[in-house]
Amino acid sequence: GNSVTQMEGPVTLSEEAFLTINCTYTATGYPSLFWYVQYPGEGLQLLLKATKADDKGSNKGFEATYRKETTSFHLEKGSVQVSDSAVYFCALSSTGNQFYFGTGTSLTVIP
Amino acid sequence: KAGVTQTPRYLIKTRGQQVTLSCSPISGHRSVSWYQQTPGQGLQFLFEYFSETQRNKGNFPGRFSGRQFSNSRSEMNVSTLELGDSALYLCASSPTTSRETQYFGPGTRLLVL
Numbered sequence: 589g590n591s592v593t594q595m596e597g598p599v600t601l602s603e604e605a606f607l608t609i610n611c612t613y614t615a616t617g618y619p620s621l622f623w624y625v626q627y628p629g630e631g632l633q634l635l636l637k638a639t640k641a642d643d644k645g646s647n648k649g650f651e652a653t654y655r656k657e658t659t660s661f662h663l664e665k666g667s668v669q670v671s672d673s674a675v676y677f678c679a680l681s682s683t684g685n686q687f688y689f690g691t692g693t694s695l696t697v698i699p
Numbered sequence: 700k701a702g703v704t705q706t707p708r709y710l711i712k713t714r715g716q717q718v719t720l721s722c723s724p725i726s727g728h729r730s731v732s733w734y735q736q737t738p739g740q741g742l743q744f745l746f747e748y749f750s751e752t753q754r755n756k757g758n759f760p761g762r763f764s765g766r767q768f769s770n771s772r773s774e775m776n777v778s779t780l781e782l783g784d785s786a787l788y789l790c791a792s793s794p795t796t797s798r799e800t801q802y803f804g805p806g807t808r809l810l811v812l
Binding site for chain 2: 620622624629630631632633634637639677679681686687688689690691692
């Protein structure tokens with residue numbers, strides 16, 4: 589079946605630190621992979637996506653590369669800001685548009 | 700363009716009651732999906748509607764049902780509420796041209812007492 593596993597949180601970093609949030613997946617076929625972000629009190633927003641192996645998604649300084657050989661889609665940012673504090677969700681979309689989400693990783697960035 | 704809107708934003712019910720949640724997708728979007736978000740289980744897919752037809756369904760009991768209207772607005776109904784139904788219910792819409800990109804609403808927070 590399809591599933592997404594992402595690193596447990598919470599993660600606390602100082603401003604300008606390097607961020608990595610690990611995400612691995614299990615899927616049949618060739619899924620698309622996503623990172624969504626949820627700010628306090630809001631719904632999820634699409635952060636970036638990759639639709640095939642070796643694609644790199646990027647947005648707002650965040651990047652993630654679709655690695656088929658390691659079934660991973662790790663989220664990285666070189667220098668986090670306080671405004672990046674949120675919950676980050678890794679997700680995959682299988683055929684038929686059904687989404688599978690990880691449990692979320694809470695990030696707090698302190699000044 | 701206005702985003703996905705969900706009403707009500709907060710709801711308190713008691714066990715055994717039923718509840719109906721509403722979702723208005725972004726104008727022009729015909730696909731609407733529903734998710735349940737809880738601290739223990741994370742985000743779980745409930746169902747997806749497209750052009751008034753249920754296209755996908757997650758692994759939830761029959762107490763959870765939904766429908767979609769001709770204007771793409773969708774409702775979700777939960778009957779015979781249980782304490783475990785307390786959750787944030789999220790609705791997401793997708794443009795027909797890019798079904799994989801989902802736009803989420805702010806959610807309805809349901810508390811069952």
